[in-house]
Amino acid sequence: MSMILSASVVRVRDGLPLSASTDYEQSTGMQECRKYFKMLSKKLSQLPDRCTLKTGQYNINFISSLGVSYMMLCTENYPSVLAFCFLDELQKEFITTYNMMKTNTAIRPYCFIEFDNFIQRTKQRYNNTRSLSTKMNLADMQTEIKLRPPYQISVSELGSANGFSHISVGEYKGTGKISAAPHQRLEPVTLPGIVSFVLSLLCGALNLIRGFHAIESLLQNEGEDFSYVIAFFLGTVACLYQCYLFVYYTGWRNAKSFLTFGLICLCNMYLYELRNLWQLFFHVTVGAFSTLQIRLRQPQGKSPDYNV
Numbered sequence: 001m002s003m004i005l006s007a008s009v010v011r012v013r014d015g016l017p018l019s020a021s022t023d024y025e026q027s028t029g030m031q032e033c034r035k036y037f038k039m040l041s042k043k044l045s046q047l048p049d050r051c052t053l054k055t056g057q058y059n060i061n062f063i064s065s066l067g068v069s070y071m072m073l074c075t076e077n078y079p080s081v082l083a084f085c086f087l088d089e090l091q092k093e094f095i096t097t098y099n100m101m102k103t104n105t106a107i108r109p110y111c112f113i114e115f116d117n118f119i120q121r122t123k124q125r126y127n128n129t130r131s132l133s134t135k136m137n138l139a140d141m142q143t144e145i146k147l148r149p150p151y152q153i154s155v156s157e158l159g160s161a162n163g164f165s166h167i168s169v170g171e172y173k174g175t176g177k178i179s180a181a182p183h184q185r186l187e188p189v190t191l192p193g194i195v196s197f198v199l200s201l202l203c204g205a206l207n208l209i210r211g212f213h214a215i216e217s218l219l220q221n222e223g224e225d226f227s228y229v230i231a232f233f234l235g236t237v238a239c240l241y242q243c244y245l246f247v248y249y250t251g252w253r254n255a256k257s258f259l260t261f262g263l264i265c266l267c268n269m270y271l272y273e274l275r276n277l278w279q280l281f282f283h284v285t286v287g288a289f290s291t292l293q294i295r296l297r298q299p300q301g302k303s304p305d306y307n308v
Contacts, residue, residue, distance in 0.1 A: 002078040003127045004086060005058070007119050008037060008071045009094060009112065011103060012064050013187055015041035018106060019094075019115035021123070033058050033073050040153075044069045045185070050150040052080065061150065063087045067188055068094065068103055080150070081142045086126045088141065093118050104187065105296075186249055187297050196293040197246055199286045204239030206283075207232050207267075210274075228274065235267040235283070242290045246297060257294040261287045 006021035033055055040053065044064060053060040054076065061083045062071035070090045074083055098112060106112070211232030218226060238260050245257050264287035268280050275283075 002075050004078065004083070004123050005073045005075070007073070007086075007090065007123065008041075009090065009115060010041045010044065010069045010071060011106065012044045012067050012069050015044065016106060017041070017109050018068070018103065019110060019112040019119070021119055022113070022116050033060065036060055036155075037071060037073070040071065041069070047153070048151045050084070050148070051153055052150045053153040053155070055155055059083070061087060063091060065091055066095065066100060070094070081138055081145060082126055084145060084150070085138055085141045086122060089122050090119065093122075100188075101190065104190070186247075189297070190293075192289075193246065193293045193297055196286070196290040197243055200239045200242045200246075200290045203283050203286050204236045204243070207235035207239060211236060228271065231267045231270045235264060235271075238263045238267065239287070239290075242287070242294065245294050246290065254295055257291045261291040 008020040009018045010016065011018055036053060036055055037060065040047075040060065040062070044062075047064075049064045051062055057076050058073055059076055059078065059080075060071065060073055061080065062069050063084065064070075068091075070087045072083060072087055072090075094112075094115060097115065097118075102112075211229055214229045214232055218229060241260050242257065242264075245253055245260070250256065265284055268275070268283050272280065
């Protein structure tokens with residue numbers, strides 16, 4: 001009998017399980033497939049957004065979008081079109097129910113376990129194909145799968161000593177070449193991150209303009225203090241370096257961001273006589289906000305050993 005057996009929702013960057021089916025069989029085959037779920041969850045960031053793993057009498061299918069992966073286990077004879085329509089429904093409902101900020105900041109496994117109620121209802125519908133009323137969706141999905149078939153992962157590839165590092169998926173339709181060093185990629189940019197980036201650029205530009213004005217004043221009046229020029233340009237460099245840290249991965253990134261923020265504070269303390277309190281508050285607040293966004297946008301590192 002063809003049917004869907006279980007499903008899971010997993011965060012792509014670290015394999016953290018967000019929700020999963022709570023009713024699953026305890027057979028040997030099912031327990032083996034749960035191991036495959038666990039192994040796949042560690043490699044999601046290295047794989048295309050639509051994949052299938054055939055494990056004898058069971059198939060594991062998953063799709064990934066917006067940093068979240070939707071995985072399902074079904075019998076080998078379950079139609080792939082229905083399987084990916086099922087995953088597409090889970091994806092649409094999850095995106096509607098939970099915003100991206102919640103999924104990015106989740107730290108506890110299965111913190112959205114209440115989503116299992118929707119998984120169970122949808123699974124029952126798809127296990128009773130006569131009651132399905134998604135013929136148009138099925139037709140669209142069938143066309144999409146023909147145009148862009150899921151990447152086929154073999155059990156031997158999954159069980160290799162080096163994981164998926166040797167899999168050549170650069171030719172996979174609809175995907176680019178997968179990075180050989182996923183730990184150096186950062187999480188997706190959020191709206192607060194974009195705001196902090198723009199504000200840091202603005203503060204850097206303001207410091208640069210004031211620095212040139214200080215040079216002009218220094219040339220016109222020999223008694224002016226050259227250290228103000230240095231403070232303005234150091235502030236510019238600090239703001240631009242915060243932008244760099246936000247965009248690119250580097251070693252000791254968090255420590256560098258805190259040191260850069262400290263430099264911003266010192267520069268503004270030294271420029272106390274040339275700026276009013278609102279200007280000082282603006283520059284220091286933007287520096288603190290940018291430091292926070294750098295801290296929140298962490299690298300997509302190796303997955304923890306969660307039980308999925």
